[in-house]
Structure formats: structure tokens, C-alpha cells
Amino acid sequence: MTDAPYDNNPVPGPRDDAYDMAPKGEPDKSFEEVWATPPGVKVLSSVSHRVVGKRFLITGFIFFLIAGVLALLVRLQLLVSENTFLDSETYNQVFTMHGTIMMFLFAIPMLEGFAVYLIPLMIGARDLVFPRLGAFGYYCYLFGGIIVLSSFLFDAAPAGGWFMYVPLSTSQYTEGLSADFWLIGITLAEIASVTAAVEIIAAILCSRAPGMSLTKMPILMWYLLVTAFMIAIGFPPLIIGSILLEAERLLGLPFFDISLGGDPLLWQHLFWLFGHPEVYIIFLPAAGMVATMLPVFVGKPLFGYGFAVSAVITMGFLSFGLWAHHMFATGLPIMSLSLFSAASTMVAVPTGVQIFCFIATLTLGKPRLTVPMLFILGFLFIFVLGGLTGVMLAAVPFNLQAHDSYFVVAHLHYVLIGGFVFPMFGALYYWVPHFTGRMMSETLGKWAFWLMFLGFNLAFFMMHLTGLRGMPRRIATYPEGIGWDRLNMLSTVGAFILAAGIAVFIVDFFRHQRSGPKTGRDPWRAATLEWLYEPRTPGYNFRAIPAIRSREPLWDQPELTDRPAAEVDGALRISHDHRRETIGCDPVTGEPIQILRLPHPTWFPLISALGLAVLFAATLASLYWLSAIGGLIALIGLTGWIWEPSDSGVTRETGLGEGLSLPVNVVDRKSHLHVGTIGTILILYALFASLLFAGLFLWNVQPEFAQDTARPARIFALVSAALSVILFALSWMTGRRALSQGSLAAGMLINLLTGVAIVALGLSFFWALLPVDPYSTAFAAVGWAMGAYVAALLAVSLYWTLFNALRKATGNVVLGQGLPDLLLAAFGKATAVMAGITAVAFLVAGTPQ
Amino acid sequence: MEPTSDSSTLDIYGSQSTLRPSGLGAELTYDLTLAMTIGFGVVFVFVMLLLWVAWRRQTPAGHWWVWSGGILLPVAAIVVLMTASTAILVASTRSDDEALVIDVTGYQFWWDVVYDPDGIALRDANELVLPAGRPVTLRLKSDDVIHSFWVPSISGKMDMIPGRINTLTVRPEEPGRYRGQCAEFCGLSHPRMAFEVVVLELDAFDEWLLTTQGEARDAAQPELLAGKQVFIDAGCSACHEIRGVAEGGRLGPDLTRVGARASLGAGMWRMNQGNLAGWIADVGDMKPGAQMPSYNHLSGPELRAVSAYLASLR
């Protein structure tokens, strides 16, 4: 770092009055009005991270309560042996929906809510970098959740378990729509997860306050960054698995059909490739919130910031090497079991590092026993216990006994409730004053904690024993006298005590909104930027964005706290062009490199999500004409979304340093848009890798069927490979020209040439696959799935390149506004690489062995 | 018809608990469980004590806290654990060429059993008779969805996956009765998919195998004869086999010695005439999702006769 952090010699963009304006500005509005949340029903068009974040939190919490009620139904049913409270069908629906809602519609959205709400406030930004994407993600989640939940109304609630194992979930054994409700609804809701991943990565890397280098980021940002990358890699296997299964149910493609070389274990691999990282995706942000709150109540910075960073990153990676420990009893070779067993135990190392960082932090000062602190202690108690039983489960012989027994139920609830729900309640007590401007009750908070803590341990500790006594999971009823009666009764009692604790929280939440004492500035004496303003923070978050010199700015930078927050010095006090703006930074050093223009409230995210929801719901109902209409609406929404004048090419004063001016939406690889595109490409590669894995797996495990599958046409596979190279070269040229600001006409020509190459590539793939009958074997079906995936990528590229050409032709882009082409280039290159790999795979498969 | 209320299985079966091991795999795993519980219990108490010390302590901790607690402690524990668990894994799954082979196939929601499939191929269902002190290789299969074979007292579980044959070598030791249950969620009546395991002394087992191979016990009394006729007339043999009476039906459990089993409906109900009659008249009530249709069109006497006949088959 240099002494003058802002002096990075920014290259002033070309200043040209022809487009030096802000076509989307609202000149009649003041700074405050520009940032105001639209009134009335127009609030649905709001894209502010504060609004969207709270929506995620509230919706997620409602789903938590729904799934909690389902859990109580489960416990009521198991209260006594031979209970007839619920019949088997209902019980199966109830436990399926409990798991599904908790995992997909509560835990992930809840952490997204915290991330969306907190990230800009903690890193000194006025909003997330892709506010519309956040709003779009929320609506996808909401509509997906509604689809899943509506299955109850149609008496078609999924009853195949949250893991949806095939062949039980194929149409042969699950008739009707129940499994389709699950697959379609959850896939729609997962769109929110992957969009959130892109959003989190780009926001944390690209919009930090001036001077906030990686080492000055609040520790939570590291946790969220790693989580976001994990979502980007971890969700695609499930998305692919769900699509393959839905394609089997809907179109009869034999991906999992044993008689045609499909394999039930393929589903399990794909599911747990997602499912195991998912647990860490849920745990890490919660641990990050603990790492944020703990130092506040000790009054000293976190012990071992560097240790924690390494632990989080290594844990993120290691968690991908454990998936098969959910499959120890499936008859995998013992050598594979042992590999996954060893890898599973290794995850204890980074976990231990984190836990000991937390414990060591307590020695640094005199801890205050507040309500959030109680929940942190509860987290440590429960999570350490759950972690230890996790190491036990990594031992294969023990796992073979405990797997699918109540021991696992106990373990997973210790890890998930201990590792997520307790920190989450701590975080709610900690940040609710920030949401509402009022403090929650200390007394009721302690009641809530102790009820939850005691109830939880009573309910779930017993289950270790129930499991060791041989009780399998997911059984609606059990005979009397096997030794499970009393333990189950205690568990049920505990569950209701736990529920009472949550009820106390809810009562307190509604009570405090009316009569809670007003929050002063920084009520917890915290160190991070979100407490700079007296809650509730105004809609723009920061009137001026302060320069950051410390990881604990509110403790170490007196100029932030010695005056009213609105008077704190910083960047962008001047409102250029009456637009929403924030500072964009270098991903590593945190030096400001651009002024980032943010969108104002818009309906396009809602329209796009609604279109997608119609598409998904109509597919569920087999109304394909309606699906087409939904797809069209989504396409129109997305086109309207991106059809906007480009902001690049302008330079503006920031108010930092000696009159530092920065380009608006800089055309550079460090641009938030480019970083976001790279994040998206990461997801696309993970999707592709999942398909490739499926193909390789079937090839290796079902060799006879692979042998019997008709070969793709080698000549066209070869042509496809060549065309992929051409597409890569064209995309590379597009990117070079975007950065060097070449002439528009030439750029348009390259766009069109790219379009031609894409069409040719698509046709060539089609002819390569033509000899292969997708219904003949699972291996052939996976070949077609890869072809379809590449075709989808090509379709997006084609749309994009024509879109860019059209915008150049209509004068919507002028010289120097190269971002759209820079992004297209990155996407085109990735498409070319995946098309190339597919072509080579077809070539290899087409070669007689 | 209501199933009779004395459905408690405790007196029909022995244990379903991993904590009462009675086979080599379960015993080794039990020792491992005990050792891990004590070891990790100590670790847990230690960490909680440390938490308490940290809370009270005024002087900052050194980096060695994280070094020793986050790296050394887990690594030491992992090395010990992996060594023990690998040894036990190898010992408890070791195959044996001399082992008796039994095929067990899972169906929604019952178990088909074939003793010595390459030799005498003796077929039975929902009950597994094993010799004490002789290794047995179970070849586990499924013909519909995934099931999982689990007898906690004898060994760890193994999934039954359609399209695959998983083998599990078990070494039961104590003669007695045990309960097994399907451990992989397999649909509507997953909780009602259990079975009994009878472990006999080696001699007794050989004798059992010999005597069971023959045809079904003859129906001597008139009522039983009538029941046998109902069985044939009602078409039961389309799915069920009774050796010497109606052979070839393989869609449902073999009934040659149905009356000798401790339970009815795959480990769910006490085996007696009343429950048998109730089952035949209304399967769906006793086992939702079972493939068998209810024979509620049978008259009372017919029902009595056929259930008496089945109960007599031992």
C-alpha cells in the first residue's frame, strides 16, 4: 500500500459532450429523493438491497416457521408408538417438506437476506452492484417457494424425501405431479441462490469503500465471498440432476433407467455433490456472523484474522471432497469409502482452527453477556458436539450402523441448528435494531435463548441414543417396546420447548416494534461501518463514502464518530447527474477505480421473474403453449432490463483526495460487470462439469451400455471442434476491440461474424448427434443433454451478439462504451471452450474402441 | 378387521439395537462406538472447559492455542481414529470363500430370501435364519426402488440398489432372535418393512435347512383342506408359492412356512390366524401401498378357512 491510496493514476476516459450525459438521471429530484424507496404498490419495483434483503429475511423466516410446524407434526406423530395421528402418506409429505423447506427455502434465502442487507453497509457501498439481479432473485425464490408450497393445495405434496432418490422419484414409482412440484419449484428457487452468488462475489470484490483492501474487509466478507463461490460450484450439480430427472419424468429420457444403462447412484452423486457443500454453505455465513459479533462483545478485534481467512478458504475447498460419505452404504468399493472417510475427517482441521480462534478471542478482553453473546455460546456448545459426532460418522464402520438412523438426525440437527439457527438468532438480536431502530428485550431474549437451548438439547440429544438403539429415519410409525418409546417422547417434549423459545422471539419482535427503546448510534459499540449511522440508516447508506484505514473503522478512525454521520467526509458527496452511484474499487487493494452507476427502481426484474414462474408452472401443468408465453414474457423482461443506454465513457469528480476524477463504469477487466460475468461463467462451467461427470460416470460404471450406444458422427464432431476454435478467436477479438475502443462498424461486423459462427456450430453439433438416439441408452441421453446444454449456451451467445450489433446499429452505444462487448467476449470464450470440450468428447465417443 | 392389539414385537424379537451386538461386525463397531464416545466426550468437555477458562481469563491467549487446538488436537485424533476405523472396516467386511450364500431381494415392502441360490435354492420370505459361528455372504438386490438391509445387532447396513448386487458378509455369533429393518426410505410403507432374524446353532441350522427344503405341511383337517382350496380358487397362487401346493408364483412372499414366522407383514404384526384373516381382507389398512389386492369379497367362512390353513403352514 502506498501512502496516498487513491493515487492510482486513473486514466481519464474520453470526454465527449455527444454522450457526456446521464440519460437515465432524474434531474428534478434531490439526492435523498433519488435514493428514496418508491411509495405504495410501486415498492414492488424497488431494487434497493435494504428492501430486497429484508424481503429475503422475512420470507425466509416465514418458511422457517412453516417448516417448524411441520417438524412439530413429525414429533407429534412419533410421540408414542403405533400412533395414528398422521397416516403414512401425510407423514411422508410432512417430513419431505420439512427438509425441503428448511434447506432450500429457509437456510439459503436467510443467509442471502443477511448478505444482501449487510454487504453494502459493511463495505461502504450505497447498494449492491447488481440491485436488479437481487430483486429478480428474490422474486424467483418467492415464486419457486409458492410453487413448492402450493402442492399441499393440490394434494400433491412431494413425499419422496428432500433427497428425491431415484428410482423412487421416477414416474414409475411416483405417479402424479408431486415430484414435479419439487423439481420445478426448487429449481426456480435455486435461481435466486446462483444469482445471489454472482451478486455477492461482484459486490464484495468491486464496491468496497476507498482504501478497504482485502485485509481490511470485515471478516464476514471473507466468509460470504467463500460461500458465494461455493454456491456457484455447489448448486449446479443439483440443478443438472433436477433437470435430468425432470426430463426423465416428462420426456422419458432414460438417465436413471437401469434397463437402459442408467444408474440410481448417478443421482446420489449429483445430489450429494451439491448436498454436502450445501451444509457448509449454510454454516459458513453463520460462523462469519459469529466472527463479527464476538469481537464486539469482547471489545477487541478477532483473534487470528489470518488464521480464520485460511480456515474459511480451505474449508470451502475441502467440503467438496466429502460428498460420498452420504453414500457409504451404497456398496462403493471400500477404497473409495476410505478416501472419502479420510477427506471427511480432514475438514475437522479448518473447523478446529475457527473454533479455537473464537475461543481465543474471548481471552482478549472482558466479554459482555448480552443476548447475541448467549446465542454465540450456545452455538459453540452445540456445534462442537455436532462436529464431533460428524467426525464419528466419518469412520466408515460406525457410519454403516449410524447411517439413516436417528443418530444422523441428531448429528445433522446439531450441526445445522447449532451451526446456523443459533448464530442466526444471535444475529437477529444483533441486527434487528438496525432494521427497526428499536432494541429488543434483554429479558425476553434470555428466555428465548434458554428455552431454545434446553429444548433443543432435550429433543436432539436423545436422538443419538434412539439411533444407536436401531431406529431408522423417516419412519412414520414404530412398534412398541423396542426401546424407542421413552426417548421419542422426550424428544417431542424437547421440540415443543424449542418451539416455545422461538415463539418468545416472535412475540418480542412484534412487541419491540411498538415499545422497544429507540436505538442510539452504535448501540453495541461495534466496529463495523453498518453502525456508522443511527438506525435506521437512510436509504443511501452513506451520504459520503468514507475512506477506510482500519479493519475496525468505528474503533480506530475518530473522524467517523466525532461528528454526525451525515457530515463524515468521503467520496461522492456531490450527486452527479442525479443518479444512484457508489464507488467501485480494485478487487484486491480497494483503491477506487471507477464510479459505479446503479439502477433506479424498475419493474423489469419482477416481469422477468414472473415470466419464468409462468414458464415453470405451465411446464408443471403440461400447458406448453403457456410455457412459451411465459418464456416470451421473461425474454421481453430481460431485454428491457439490458436495453439501456450505456453509462461508460464519462469521467466525474469523486470528492476524494486532490480532486480525484474517476471514469463512470470503467471499461476494464476489473469492472464489476466483468467480475460478475466471470462469476456467471464459473457457474456455467460447474453445470457443464456436472454433465461431463454424468457421462464419464456412466461410461465407467455401465461399460456394456456405453459400448452399445450409437456413435456420434465423427466428421461433424471434428467440424464442431474447428468451429469452436473459430468462435473462441472471434470472441477474443471482440474483447480486444472492446478494450482498445476500435471502430463501431468493425465491432458490429465481428458481432455478426460471431453470430454466423454460432449458428454453424449449433448445426454442426446437431448433425454430429443425429445418429445417436437419445432414448436408446442413458449414455446416449447424457450425450444429448450435453448437446442441449451447449445449444443453450450458443443460443444465449447468439442473442447477445445480435443484441450488441443491433445496439451499435441503432446508436445506443457510442465509441468507448465497450463493456457489452467485453462481457460478450468473456461469455463467448467460455462457450467456445465448453463447445470445444463437448466436440472432443463426441469425437472420442465416436471413435470405435 | 382391526389387527389384534398385542402387536408388541419385543417378545417376538430380540434386539434391534447396535448397543447389543451379537455378530462380529456389530461387535467391532460397538467397541469403536464406545471408544469414540469416550474419546470425543473427553474432547468435548475439554473444549467447554477451555471456553470457560477463556471467558474468565484476562491475559490474551497465544497463537499456540490455535496451533494446538485447531491443528494438533484434530490431527492426532484423526490419525488414531482412521487407523482403528480402517482396521475394523477391513475386519468386518472381509469376505470368505467358505461362506454360506444367501440372496436377499428387497421389494416394496417385503423381503425375498433364497438360501444357497447356486445349490438347493431354498426360497423363503421376511425372515432370515442364520447359523451362529459361520460366515454368511448376503447378496443384496432390489427389484424396484432402493432399500437398505440393516440388522443392527449383527452388522452395519448395506443398500439394496436395483441393477446392482451388493454383498455383505456377516458373522452372527449368539443364537437368538433379532430384528432387522429397511433403512432407506422406500415409499409409503417404509416403516412397515422389517424382518426377523433367527440365529441358530450350527447343527440346528443344518437341520433346519434340511427339514425346510421339503414340501409344505399337508393340510390334514377338513377346515385346512377347505382353506387350501380357497387359496387355489381365489388365485392366490398367481403371486404366492406354497411348495407342493402351488408353485411358480413369485410376485409375493413365499408362503410355504408362513405360519412358522414370528410375524406377519414383514415384521409388523404378530403371526396368528386373526391377523392373517385381517390382512387378506384388508391389506391396505395394515400395510398402505402393499401390492397385494384386498380379498374382501371372500366370505367369512372362506376367510377363516384360508387363514387357518396359512397359519398351519410351518
Add this chain to the structure above:
Amino acid sequence: MTRLVFHIAGPITLWSLHFIAIYALISAACAPRGLMDVDVMRGVATISTLLIGIAMLAWLVLALRRSRRIPDDAEERPLAIAALWSVGISLMAILANLWPVATLATCSG
């Protein structure tokens, strides 16, 4: 500082490549297709683990020296520490990957 980020993520990325390699090798030797003999697989796995292990040791030494060189109050200090620990954890995890190949005689134990 950018370099340090690579030094944090690098070792654990190497672990994931190693893990994938070992998983692929075991799958190649133990699945129905039977692409290679178990002992050939064991040889390949051991040699590659040794090579990667040596590289990681060198990386560890470098990271140690770097962490000594950077003063306690330097801004990039936490990242240097993180890089050091990341190499250490990754090295252990790479050795753990070799466990099955080193301890088991055949695919089935």
C-alpha cells in the same frame, strides 16, 4: 497482495486437483470397466502424491520464510499468515488423500 491471494488459494486448489486425481484413479481401478490394475493405480497415486507433497513442502518453506520477513504491523501480514496455514492444511489433506491407497490391499479392503 494479489500474489498472496494466489498463495492462499493455490495450495488448496492443488489439493482439489490431487483429490480428483485420486478419486479418478480409484474409480478407474475399482469400477466395472476396470481401466487399470490396482497395483498400477497404487504406483501412479503414490508417485504423484510424493511429487505434489514435495512441491507442497517447498511451498511451505517459502511461506514460512515470507511470513517471517513481513513485519507484524504490515498490511499484508494477515494474508501471509493465511497463506502459510493454507499450505499446511492443504499438505495434510493431500497426505490424507493417499490414506486408502496406502492402507488397503485391494478395492474391497
